[in-house]
Amino acid sequence: MTATIPACPECEGALNLPTDLIAGELVACDDCGAELEAISLEPLTFELAPEVQEEWGE
Amino acid sequence: MQLAFITSRLRVEEKQLLLALEREGVPTTRFDDGELSLALTGGAHPLLDCDLVWNRSLSFGRALYATAALEALGVPSVNSARVVETAGDKARTSMVLAAAGIPQIATRLAFTPAAAVEATEELGYPVVIKPIVGSWGRQVARVDNRNAAEALLETRAALGGWQSGIFYVQEYIAKPGRDLRVFVSDGRAIAAIARRSDHWITNTARGATVEGLRMSSELAELALAAAAAIGGNTCQVAVDLVESPRGLLVLEVNHSAEFKNSSGPTGVDIAAELARDVARRLEVIA
Numbered sequence: 001m002t003a004t005i006p007a008c009p010e011c012e013g014a015l016n017l018p019t020d021l022i023a024g025e026l027v028a029c030d031d032c033g034a035e036l037e038a039i040s041l042e043p044l045t046f047e048l049a050p051e052v053q054e055e056w057g058e
Numbered sequence: 059m060q061l062a063f064i065t066s067r068l069r070v071e072e073k074q075l076l077l078a079l080e081r082e083g084v085p086t087t088r089f090d091d092g093e094l095s096l097a098l099t100g101g102a103h104p105l106l107d108c109d110l111v112w113n114r115s116l117s118f119g120r121a122l123y124a125t126a127a128l129e130a131l132g133v134p135s136v137n138s139a140r141v142v143e144t145a146g147d148k149a150r151t152s153m154v155l156a157a158a159g160i161p162q163i164a165t166r167l168a169f170t171p172a173a174a175v176e177a178t179e180e181l182g183y184p185v186v187i188k189p190i191v192g193s194w195g196r197q198v199a200r201v202d203n204r205n206a207a208e209a210l211l212e213t214r215a216a217l218g219g220w221q222s223g224i225f226y227v228q229e230y231i232a233k234p235g236r237d238l239r240v241f242v243s244d245g246r247a248i249a250a251i252a253r254r255s256d257h258w259i260t261n262t263a264r265g266a267t268v269e270g271l272r273m274s275s276e277l278a279e280l281a282l283a284a285a286a287a288i289g290g291n292t293c294q295v296a297v298d299l300v301e302s303p304r305g306l307l308v309l310e311v312n313h314s315a316e317f318k319n320s321s322g323p324t325g326v327d328i329a330a331e332l333a334r335d336v337a338r339r340l341e342v343i344a
Contacts, residue, residue: 022076024068024088037067049067050092056066056116057193057263058296058316 009046010034059344061086061336062108062133064094064124066116070318071329075114078333084340091120096127109344111135112336114314118146118191121314134343136336137313141289145313149190149226151288158287160280161307163300164229171211174225178207184230187211190221193312194263200230231302236260237309238271238299240281241317241328244335245291247278249317249326262319270323276306284308292339294332 005015013031021027025038026049035049061079063086065072079086089105091113096103105111111128113135115121126139137145144150152165166177178185184202187210192198201207214222236254240247250273255266262268271277281297288295288311296315299306317328 022068022073024065024090025073026067026069053117055118055191057118057196058116058312058314 004044006044006046008032008034008036010036010048015046059085059340060108061340062089062105062111063087064089064091064111064113064115064121066091066120069116069316071316072114074318074321074329075112075333078327078329079336081330082333082337084333084337091115091117091124094120094124096124096131098127098130106131106133108133110336110340113137113142116314118142118193122146136339137293137295138289141293141295142313144288145295145311147190148188148310149224151311152226154287155284155308155311158283160284160287161305163231163302163307163309166227168225168227169223171208171215171225174211174227175204175207177225177227179204181227181229183207186228186230187214188226188228189214190224190226195259195261198259200258231300231307233258233260233300233302236301238277238301238306239315239320240273240277240297240299241295241315241320241326241331242281242285242297243294243332244339245282245286246331246335247273247281248331249273249320249324249328250277250281251320251324262316268319268323270325280306280308284311294335 008015008029011032013029016030023041027036036046037049039045039047061084113121113125122142125135125142129139144154149167155162168174168177184200187199189197199210236252237260239251241249250271252269252271253260253266260266284297285295296312298309300309321328
């Protein structure tokens with residue numbers, strides 16, 4: 001991954017990303033534990049992942 | 059030939075499935091269920107140009123209604139609306155399994171707290187009270203006596219939403235520290251695990267550990283029979299079972315199972331197995 005890695009939108013900590021990151025993938029911030037969603041790869045952008053709802057599960 | 063892949067969030071499972079589909083050479087378009095707007099009375103949508111839908115939505119409600127809508131609009135899904143509707147509702151699952159003669163935990167359904175308390179008395183304590191819709195062991199309660207049952211059931215009834223007034227009560231099984239799960243894909247039992255925990259709720263979302271399990275013929279046959287009752291030979295489900303003094307009993311069936319903790323211990327690439335069956339189905343349809 002060559003793009004500049006943005007900071008965590010929650011705590012501005014540095015994100016540790018998998019090399020094969022794909023759009024929509026969830027990553028956790030090592031600093032604050034926030035669950036983030038890669039909403040786009042170009043530009044590389046993260047938002048807080050949608051919160052789990054009551055009837056979500058497997 | 060085009061597959062639609064619907065998600066709410068891209069978990070490890072969905073990423074593995076997308077990579078497996080890529081290896082199978084399946085042309086796949088992704089859709090976010092939060093962005094869908096389906097024209098029920100006619101109108102174009104890219105989903106309607108797809109030949110098959112693989113719905114991996116985390117939301118039971120979204121999965122059920124998207125699948126039903128797409129079926130009505132002529133686009134089939136890997137798991138039909140009937141499979142999602144049945145597997146996503148514990149009471150409906152119990153009914154379908156009972157009709158098929160599948161051994162299960164003794165289960166009662168009641169519609170008022172008072173009737174549910176009587177059901178707990180008749181089953182004998184302890185009992186387990188579960189919401190009819192829900193996952194990851196949430197709101198699953200073990201109840202040891204009448205006072206606790208009355209308190210819990212009154213609280214549940216006050217939660218709001220009509221489903222909170224449908225009371226699903228089961229006998230408590232003193233299982234041997236683990237329960238079992240069999241992954242079934244289109245009539246094949248592809249992998250089996252045991253989920254072990256010191257807590258009586260053996261759910262990996264609650265910290266249970268996973269070990270691979272040899273697939274005995276008894277285990278495979280019962281899981282396949284349960285899957286067939288829910289969705290014939292065309293469904294992808296995970297069948298949860300418990301070992302009891304009466305033998306193996308089916309607990310529940312999951313229509314969009316998580317498997318990230320299961321591939322390693324079983325040595326089975328579950329994502330690859332599921333993707334292969336979906337590729338095969340797509341070839342038959344297209």
